[in-house]
Amino acid sequence: MIETKPNEPIDRSVCPTLGHAMAISAATIDPNRVGGLLETAHAMLAGLDPASEIGFALAMGKLWGVHLNDQNGMKFDQDKSFGVENLRTAFNQIKVLMENGFGNNGEYIGLDVKVMRTEKQEGSYKHLENSLKIAKMLEAKVEKFDYEYQKKCVEERDYEALEMYVMELLMQS
Numbered sequence: 087m088i089e090t091k092p093n094e095p096i097d098r099s100v101c102p103t104l105g106h107a108m109a110i111s112a113a114t115i116d117p118n119r120v121g122g123l124l125e126t127a128h129a130m131l132a133g134l135d136p137a138s139e140i141g142f143a144l145a146m147g148k149l150w151g152v153h154l155n156d157q158n159g160m161k162f163d164q165d166k167s168f169g170v171e172n173l174r175t176a177f178n179q180i181k182v183l184m185e186n187g188f189g190n191n192g193e194y195i196g197l198d199v200k201v202m203r204t205e206k207q208e209g210s211y212k213h214l215e216n217s218l219k220i221a222k223m224l225e226a227k228v229e230k231f232d233y234e235y236q237k238k239c240v241e242e243r244d245y246e247a248l249e250m251y252v253m254e255l256l257m258q259s
């Protein structure tokens with residue numbers, strides 16, 4: 087299982103995206119034994135949308151693991167709490183995972199998050215609690231998502247209405 091990453095262990099990588107992982111898989115003697123693991127921040131550091139990476143690998147039958155977290159721009163690999171920087175992207179990741187029944191066959195989702203350096207000792211597990219809480223809140227949002235309305239918006243090419251629907255879904259309690 088290849089966890090793709092564009093920037094480490096040195097400042098460039100031969101396997102930065104899930105597309106690269108698929109290519110390496112195809113070149114092995116037993117491609118069935120090779121799959122990918124997508125980490126949110128790693129996709130963002132490659133300039134990609136993590137939800138699209140997840141969807142791509144799912145379509146290829148190659149998404150074997152997921153590490154959810156968040157990332158503020160093109161900096162070091164921050165491993166921030168899931169959803170705290172890019173809420174809609176976090177929603178899109180949960181949405182595509184749920185739509186494809188990820189986990190139904192024993193696949194797992196990890197929270198690859200780390201405590202902020204200056205957090206006091208007593209708060210040093212909050213990043214885990216917060217990430218799980220946000221993931222569950224976004225699951226509830228996906229369960230409320232109106233797919234019929236999405237279909238109607240796409241048919242009518244009313245993409246602004248669809249954008250606003252998603253934003254209102256996320257911002258309303």
Ligand SMILES: [Mn+2]
Nearest residue numbers: 089125153198
């Ligand atoms: Mn990871």
